[in-house]
Amino acid sequence: MSALIPHFVEGKRFAGASDRRGDVFDPATGRRTGEVALASAADVAVAVEAASRAARAWRDASLAKRSAVLFAFRELVHARRDRLAEVITAEHGKVLADAAGEVQRGLEVIEYACGIPSALRGAFSENVSTEVDSYTLRQPVGVVAVISPFNFPVMVPLWFVPVAVACGNAVVLKPSEKDPSAALLLAEWFAEAGLPDGVLNVVNGDKEAVDALLDHPEVRAVSFVGSTPIARYVYERGTAAGKRVQALGGAKNHMVVLPDADLDLAADAAVNAGFGSAGERCMAISALVAVEPVGDALVAKIAERMAGLRTGDGRRGCDMGPLVTAAHAERVRSYVGAGVAAGAVAVVDGRDVAPDGDPGGFWLGPTLFDHVSPEMSIYTDEIFGPVLSVLRVGSYDDALDLVNANPYGNGTAIFTNDGGAARRYQHEVEVGMVGINVPIPVPMAYHSFGGWKSSLFGDLHAHGEDGVRFFTRGKVVTSRWLDPRHGGVNLGFPTQS
Ligand code: NAD
Numbered sequence: 460m461s462a463l464i465p466h467f468v469e470g471k472r473f474a475g476a477s478d479r480r481g482d483v484f485d486p487a488t489g490r491r492t493g494e495v496a497l498a499s500a501a502d503v504a505v506a507v508e509a510a511s512r513a514a515r516a517w518r519d520a521s522l523a524k525r526s527a528v529l530f531a532f533r534e535l536v537h538a539r540r541d542r543l544a545e546v547i548t549a550e551h552g553k554v555l556a557d558a559a560g561e562v563q564r565g566l567e568v569i570e571y572a573c574g575i576p577s578a579l580r581g582a583f584s585e586n587v588s589t590e591v592d593s594y595t596l597r598q599p600v601g602v603v604a605v606i607s608p609f610n611f612p613v614m615v616p617l618w619f620v621p622v623a624v625a626c627g628n629a630v631v632l633k634p635s636e637k638d639p640s641a642a643l644l645l646a647e648w649f650a651e652a653g654l655p656d657g658v659l660n661v662v663n664g665d666k667e668a669v670d671a672l673l674d675h676p677e678v679r680a681v682s683f684v685g686s687t688p689i690a691r692y693v694y695e696r697g698t699a700a701g702k703r704v705q706a707l708g709g710a711k712n713h714m715v716v717l718p719d720a721d722l723d724l725a726a727d728a729a730v731n732a733g734f735g736s737a738g739e740r741c742m743a744i745s746a747l748v749a750v751e752p753v754g755d756a757l758v759a760k761i762a763e764r765m766a767g768l769r770t771g772d773g774r775r776g777c778d779m780g781p782l783v784t785a786a787h788a789e790r791v792r793s794y795v796g797a798g799v800a801a802g803a804v805a806v807v808d809g810r811d812v813a814p815d816g817d818p819g820g821f822w823l824g825p826t827l828f829d830h831v832s833p834e835m836s837i838y839t840d841e842i843f844g845p846v847l848s849v850l851r852v853g854s855y856d857d858a859l860d861l862v863n864a865n866p867y868g869n870g871t872a873i874f875t876n877d878g879g880a881a882r883r884y885q886h887e888v889e890v891g892m893v894g895i896n897v898p899i900p901v902p903m904a905y906h907s908f909g910g911w912k913s914s915l916f917g918d919l920h921a922h923g924e925d926g927v928r929f930f931t932r933g934k935v936v937t938s939r940w941l942d943p944r945h946g947g948v949n950l951g952f953p954t955q956s
Contacts (some may be wrong), residue, residue, distance in 0.1 A: 461705030464495040466502065466663055467646040469509040470656030475502035481636045486552030486781040487772040489819030493550075498664035501600060503671035506631045506660040510602040511677045513657025513954040514629035518599045520655075522576040525625050527574045531652035532621070534568055539648070543641060545759045545774075547612055550638035552780040553736045554773035558613075564901070568922050571904035572621035578927045579626065585734055590641050591939045597931035599627035600703070603680040604672040606693065607642075609635035609783055610843075616642055618908065619682040620659060622926040624649075628680075628871070629658045634671060639663045673697045680929065682921070683707065684741075686841070687867070689915045694916035705929055707741075707909060709841040710869035714744045714898055715858045715884070717875040718753050724896070725874040726760035732823040732872075732898035733847035734768065737779050741914075742870045742892070742899045746831075746838060747849045748772065748858045751952060754851040758829050761847070765807050770824045771815025781814070781821040788821040791844030795826050798837040798846070803828040809845055833861065841867070854881060863889045865915045868911030872898045891915065 464483065466473045477499035485492045498506075510724035536543065542556035551558070564725050571578075595607035603623050607615040618631055623630050634642035639661075646661045662668050672678050673696045683693040683706040697704035714732065716725045732744035749757050771777035782788040792810060805828055810823025823844060831838050831848040838848055852858050862871055872894035873884045881895045891910040894900030902908050902923070909920025919925040 462493050464493050464643065464663060466496060466498060466506065467643055467661040468506045468657075469513075469660065470650050472643075473505070475499070475505075482635070482722045483550055483639065484784065485549055486783055487774070487820045488817040489785065489821060493640070495663045495857055497636065498662045498668040498671070500667065500671035501533040502633070502665070503662050503668050504675065506662045507602060507672070507675045507677050508513055510629035510631050510660055513655060514601050517629055517655060517658050518627040520627065522579065525627065526573055526575055528649075528653045529569060529575070529621060532571045532649050532654070533566065533573060533807060535648045535652055536562070536569060536645075540566070543613055543644065546641045546644060547638070548773040550659055551609065551612060552773055552783055553739070554777055554780050557736050558773070560612055561614045565614040567904040569621045571922060572625040575625035578924070579931070587937070590942060591937060593935060593937045595932055596721060596934040596936065597626070597927070598934060599626060600930060600932055601679040602677050603628045603630055603930060604678045605630055605632045606672065606681065606683045606685070607632070607634050607636040608671055608685040610724060610736070610741065612638040612641040613645065613682050616645060617924070618684075618921040620645070622922055623682075624654065626930040628930055630660065631672060631678070632659065632661045633664060633668050634661065636663060636665050642880045669693065670696070673702070673891070674700060675824070676700075678702060680704070681706070682929070690916050703917075703929065705909075705919050705921070706915070707845075707921065708914050708916065709867060710741045710743050710910065710914050711838075711841055711865055711867045712742060712747060712870045712872075713746045713748050713862045713865070714872045714874065715748045715750065715755055715758055715862065717750050717873065717877065717880055718857060719876050720753070720874040721876065722757055722760055723751060726757060726764055728872070728874065728898035729757075729847065730768070731762050732762045734765075734779050734845045737782055737823075738845040739783060739843055740899070742901055744793065744872065744898055745842060745847060747847060748861060749849055750853050750858055751851055751853055754829075754849065758827070758849055761827060762806050765825050765827060768825055769815055770812050770822065772817070772935070775815055779825060779845060781816070782823055783821070785821050787844070788823050790812060791823055791842055791846065794837055794840070794842045794844070794846060795823075798828050798831070798835060798848070800805050801835040801837070803831045803835055803837060803848070813880075833864075853885075859884065859887055866913045869914035870894070870900055870910065872896075891920070
């Protein structure tokens with residue numbers, strides 16, 4: 460009998476009334492390590508009602524109080540970051556060093572949210588008319604739902620939860636059912652840091668829980684991260700119910716290498732960004748666009764580096780771990796087969812890997828395809844695995860056209876020593892996050908994270924200034940303190956007096 464991973468409502472673990480359960484695995488062994496409760500709509504309603512009650516008091520908590528809770532939470536997460544990384548590796552599979560990096564990026568958002576008193580400062584205009592002042596307020600929206608994907612079980616919840624809470628909202632977090640344990644720890648540690656009961660609740664579940672959150676009238680805003688079809692669905696259903704929604708979707712990130720680039724640095728970057736976290740990152744590089752004549756030399760340098768990569772159990776100091784589930788590993792493996800069948804050249808075929816780990820793990824080694832063309836499924840689809848496709852083009856313009864024709868627009872990078880070419884690319888490319896000689900250009904917590912086109916439905920990005928705007932409503936006050944000179948009847952529109 461495996462341990463049950465429950466929900467967390469009003470400051471306590473909560474089993475819920477539903478008897479539906481999901482399996483949780485250790486991807487490096489293939490063994491089932493837990494069972495997660497899958498919430499019914501009634502379970503979700505219990506969490507939303509708790510959040511709704513808590514939101515009424517929390518919106519009035521002073522900025523100093525909210526910021527003190529965030530500082531205390533930051534200290535707890537920082538002190539326990541190794542434990543959190545172990546929990547991530549045990550359910551997701553990514554190697555420990557990478558899991559520690561994920562925790563670090565989450566900590567940075569908590570630190571940003573500690574500064575909420577400055578981030579929420581409004582504007583004041585004195586004497587907009589004689590003795591009339593005007594000023595802005597930003598107030599919480601109420602109950603917000605955060606729905607997160609499997610690939611960053613700590614960082615993605617932390618993109619939203621600290622900012623939402625600091626802005627005075629109450630949250631219902633619905634983590635991925637594939638690796639739910641880390642979210643539960645975060646909620647418990649937030650409570651330990653002094654967050655009042657009900658301000659952060661976790662409901663575990665699948666589509667049934669997501670639909671219940673999208674339909675519940677008390678949920679006023681939804682932050683979603685996941686694949687594009689579900690992001691589109693969440694955006695459409697949530698906005699149809701009158702909620703504000705930011706839904707971050709899938710990606711196909713291109714790295715363009717110009718002929719003048721340093722090919723050793725470009726090859727290092729392609730390997731790190733293509734195979735880190737087994738390619739299960741929304742900012743992973745999956746398409747490498749080599750502007751000729753660099754193709755042959757670049758592919759040789761990448762293959763040389765791949766020969767030194769060790770795939771295996773994330774607890775054994777390997778470079779790359781397993782894929783998250785058996786079904787996902789099978790799906791990625793079938794794309795490798797489809798690439799070969801379509802005529803791409805498999806320079807390195809990850810299906811042959813000999814992992815340093817349990818034979819029951821969900822293994823697939825790093826795979827490199829050369830001579831990929833844009834109609835092949837290994838290029839058109841988001842594979843979300845350790846498969847890097849090289850496409851060769853004749854010029855900068857051809858590279859730009861290829862990137863801009865792609866329906867996704869999450870991240871991209873250009874490798875060059877020509878500042879003018881890099882500047883042209885940052886201006887012309889239709890992608891939300893651009894790296895110049897930086898393969899994974901993830902914005903820091905005080906900037907905002909988000910893509911364009913099919914990588915984001917909605918307009919505001921995650922964390923930073925956009926996060927504060929998403930989790931607050933603007934209000935403008937115009938005020939005049941009465942003075943006897945203000946009397947008299949005048950039905951006209953106010954003028955500049
Ligand atoms: P997913 O879309 O399968 O699941 C995301 C969330 O939606 C989970 O909480 C899941 O329970 C829920 N869900 C799944 N199916 C649903 C349905 N039919 N109806 C309602 N809810 C449903 O994504 P995933 O496999 O967990 O994560 C990988 C995807 O997330 C990739 O496409 C990746 O690019 C994307 N991603 C994007 C970003 C970004 O910032 N743009 C960041 C991380 C991951």
